[in-house]
Amino acid sequence: KAGVTQTPRYLIKTRGQQVTLSCSPISGHRSVSWYQQTPGQGLQFLFEYFSETQRNKGNFPGRFSGRQFSNSRSEMNVSTLELGDSALYLCASNLAGVQETQYFGPGTRLLVL
Amino acid sequence: GESVGLHLPTLSVQEGDNSIINCAYSNSASDYFIWYKQESGKGPQFIIDIRSNMDKRQGQRVTVLLNKTVKHLSLQIAATQPGDSAVYFCAETLAAGNKLTFGGGTRVLVKP
Numbered sequence: 001k002a003g004v005t006q007t008p009r010y011l012i013k014t015r016g017q018q019v020t021l022s023c024s025p026i027s028g029h030r031s032v033s034w035y036q037q038t039p040g041q042g043l044q045f046l047f048e049y050f051s052e053t054q055r056n057k058g059n060f061p062g063r064f065s066g067r068q069f070s071n072s073r074s075e076m077n078v079s080t081l082e083l084g085d086s087a088l089y090l091c092a093s094n095l096a097g098v099q100e101t102q103y104f105g106p107g108t109r110l111l112v113l
Numbered sequence: 114g115e116s117v118g119l120h121l122p123t124l125s126v127q128e129g130d131n132s133i134i135n136c137a138y139s140n141s142a143s144d145y146f147i148w149y150k151q152e153s154g155k156g157p158q159f160i161i162d163i164r165s166n167m168d169k170r171q172g173q174r175v176t177v178l179l180n181k182t183v184k185h186l187s188l189q190i191a192a193t194q195p196g197d198s199a200v201y202f203c204a205e206t207l208a209a210g211n212k213l214t215f216g217g218g219t220r221v222l223v224k225p
Contacts, residue, residue, distance in 0.1 A: 004156075031211055043157075043202065043215035056212045090156050094211070099145040099164065102213060104156035 001027055004093050004105035012111045018079040021108045025072050025093030031055075032074040033102060034066060037088040046089075049074050050096065078110075086112045121200060123220045132190040136203035136216045141184060143205035147213070148177060148188045152199045160188070160201075190221075198223045 005024045013019050025032050033056075034046040045058040049068035066076040072093075078085055088109050092102035126132045138146065144165035149157035163170045163177045163186075170177050176189040186203050200220050204213040 033211055033213070035213070035215075042217050043204075043213075045212045045214070048211045050211075058212065092156075092213075099206070100211075101147065101159050101162055102211065103159060104149075106154075106156045 004091055004103055006089075006091050006105040006108050008108060009106065010109045010111075012113060013081050014113050015081055015083060017081050018077060019081060019110060020075055020077045021089055021091075021110075023074045023076075023091030023093075023105060025074070025091075026103055028095065029093035029103075030072050030096055031094050031100075032068055032072065033092045034074070034076050035090040035092065036060075037090055037107070038086075043090070046076065081112045083112050086110060121218050121220045123222060125222045125224060126193050128195060128223050128225050129192055132188075132193045132197070132221060134188045134190075134201050134219045134221065136186040136188075136219075138184050138186055138203065138205045138216070139214060140205060140207070141181075143207055143214075145206045146177070146179060146186055147204045147206075148175075148186075149202045149204060149215075150197075150199045151202065151218075157202060193221075193223050195223050195225060197221060 007022045031050045033048040037043045048056040052068045063079045068074045088107040090107045092104045094100040094102045147162040148160040151157045161172045161177050174191045178187045200218045202218045203216040
């Protein structure tokens with residue numbers, strides 16, 4: 001079974017721009033979560049989607065948003081990019097949540113100049 | 114778990130020795146815990162998990178111990194191999210949700 005895939009793998013943007021990242025979960029998985037990883041803050045939870053609805057949200061500003069499609073694929077969007085948004089953005093999926101292992105994709109490395 | 118920032122604690126271990134990685138978790142209400150391994154340029158990879166109604170769980174070459182009294186989790190790797198070199202993260206979550214809270218991570222370096 002194919003793992004979690006994320007596109008693109010690398011991205012360079014400038015301040016003020018917006019970016020959309022994509023995640024395809026493992027086949028059959030309906031929950032998709034997004035995390036931000038930086039050297040300073042470590043791994044931090046952004047949000048989780050299940051059945052096209054945001055089920056959980058972390059402590060990030062409204063510039064960070066996401067959505068999930070009927071095929072469970074998910075996108076996250078960051079508007080008005082700031083230098084501090086430079087990070088590795090990781091997507092994870094599991095069947096339905098609640099004490100189930102989350103499986104991570106390779107991440108999208110975003111550099112904001 | 115709380116992020117420790119830029120400087121990850123490092124565990125240097127001789128190939129073939131056993132490794133013990135420790136983690137202090139933050140929420141006494143957490144009831145599901147996972148250990149992940151992250152190699153350079155890759156996403157976190159699942160190693161082993163444990164629920165709060167257990168205090169020990171074993172996998173292949175790995176054992177996780179949970180001490181709820183002091184909110185402490187540990188990962189033991191037997192006969193550490195060069196391929197075990199990576200950053201290891203503990204993560205915790207509550208029963209009702211899918212939100213993982215990660216510890217700051219420990220870098221393991223295996224010396225041949």
